[in-house]
Amino acid sequence: MEALSPTMEEGRLVKWTKHEGDAVKSGDTLAEVETDKAVMELVARADGQLLKVMVPEGTTVPVGNIVAWIGKPGEKVDGAGSQESGAGAPKPAVAAAAPAAKAPAPAPAPAPVPVAAVSDATRVKASPLAKRIAKEAGVDLKLVQGSGPGGRVIKRDVEGAPAPSPAAPVAAPAPRPTPDARRTGVPYEDVPLTQIRKTIAKRLAASIGPIPHFFLTTEIDMERAAEAREALNKQLGEAGGKISFNDIIIKAVALALVQHRACNAWFQEDHIRYWNEVHIGMAVAIEDGLITPVIRNADLKNLREIGAESRELAGRARTRRLKPEEYTGATFSVSNLGMFDIDQFTAVINPPEAGIVAIGSIVPKPVPEGGGDRLVVRRRLRVTMSCDHRVIDGATGAAFLRTLKQMLENPLAMLL
């Protein structure tokens, strides 16, 4: 059983797509495996014939256990002696329990290659050069998918991995992030914690749980956003997918984060990582939980792109077909319970992100107009932002929320 995600410790064999006796080539899909996060494909790491399946469908086995043997046709494998031979090699009742590392080679013929015999999920195989590059660039090899033999991480794998920006000068006063730093080609900037930030972090964390949350709520007039949405969808007609309020909100959040980089950040224990890129996590309810697929560079995408991508990701999230890289790496999240008639709620921050906005229902409400001398009915939306106080202070969060409100109340501002 191969570790198909960085956190996977065991996998449930959902379905064998190859069967005993089938010819397999390296890279062929052997089976579907359900991990802690998704259903993923288990691929062959060797050419040959699928000699023996060791794990029946529906069984959960730890990472590192042998799930099948690939070898030459007719070759005998340990614990799976060919029944026809009558050699009487007893098949262990719980074959899956045989640790991969102990798998003895059959006496004759070269040993078949155990499938995905990764006995230690924490050991990363990497070429010396890849290790050096990763070390110099501060890349965690555990998070890099190796493309070499047996999953070896090689140069081309680490060169494509995200690298942190050069550290900010320590002596300088903690610089506040500015929008100008955006899109310099550097995805984010790490700013060391100042002493006062450290104290704030410690005291507030001790106060409420590991992440000291606080909440800011505002009510947004969605009348013009609704009009814009209706106009856009009319324009799109039958041709393209419809644009939802959620798409508009994601876009507005992304654009507001561009202006308030202080909220587009990760808390990293000894520093804060201010992201220059904006990746929005979108909470999606699934049958037995919740997952947040990520719309990358949402600030650079138009509403149709965001709409198409969010529908596609949400669809696959519900069938648990997301790949790990599709639900990790968000810089900020949006949780929307509007469709459940929830007026307002608070969302829990998805660490290491520093903030999340909770979106309620859009409801018609009477609001004063013309200096308060008359009431009109307008569509209103309550948005609550949860902030990690170690990163975001009250005024910082409020400023972000004000920009978000302005954008949604005047959607044309998003075109600026």
Place this chain on the structure above:
Amino acid sequence: MATLTYRDALNQALREEMQRDPNVFLMGEEVGVYQGAYKVSRGLLEEFGPKRVVDTPIAELGFAGIGVGAAMGGLRPVIEFMTWNFAVLALDQIVNSAAKMLYMSGGQINMPIVFRGPNGAALQLSSQHSQAWESWLAHIPGLKVVAPATPADAKGLLKSAIRDNNPVIVLEGEMLYNLKGDVPDGEHIVPIGRADIKRAGTDVTLVCHSKTLAVAQKAADQLAEQNVSAEVLDLRSIRPLDEAAILESVRKTNRAVVVEEGWPHAGIGAQIVDLIQRDAFDDLDAPVQRVTQADVPMPYNKLLERSAKASPEKVVAAARKVLYLDA
């Protein structure tokens, strides 16, 4: 600059060195009247006479020993072996006398002697006459071993060998003698211990010497068609080895394939892989691959012989492996 064959480049080096220094003389089987089994000594007997171009009986140990004695006495002998396969008979003089004289005489006696002749396989000479001896010879402290692959390097290295005050082995090749190339006129010296990049590249280093230069160059051509830029590093000297050049190239390309004529076990390539893994470990993106003769006595059968030898196809396959191009 003239276009010469490898044999004529060697002939030019011998002639120029014999003209330059009266202590230089040539000795071996058929070097005089017959002008050399491979015509390397053409015209030398006529020009320098029988005292300096000496035909010997078929007695390798004997004339190698005479050469060692002459070198001890202050002459600068060049001993030609008709092939290095025959030189096995003379190894006692080469290994026990020539290689150790300076050391065992406490630095009193120099050994300015050259042992030269064709090495490795030609075509269908079968097991006993197709052997590449460089790993045997390079194993011995006290010997220098060079293996020129081009006419220019043949001239330059033979001149360096003759002028060296230590025993130098010059490995030539039957299949190289007709190879043509530009050779600088007159004083053209290639220092011993200096490798040469015969073709620059960025993706993989092909380390080769002697006849495998042509193999590596053909492989590099084929790799270029596959968008792979191969660097061809010609060692030229096997001992001393130009370690700096090997490491510099591997640090640039991060991958290496070592090609040699000899057998794999304890071969020259093994020594080079040892160097690379020790001193360029952090620059390696893949385990170094070797291409050698198959680990068998050379077959006489033409097809078997071809399949036993290092070939451009084998080098291309090894290069693709270190580049992870065949998943």
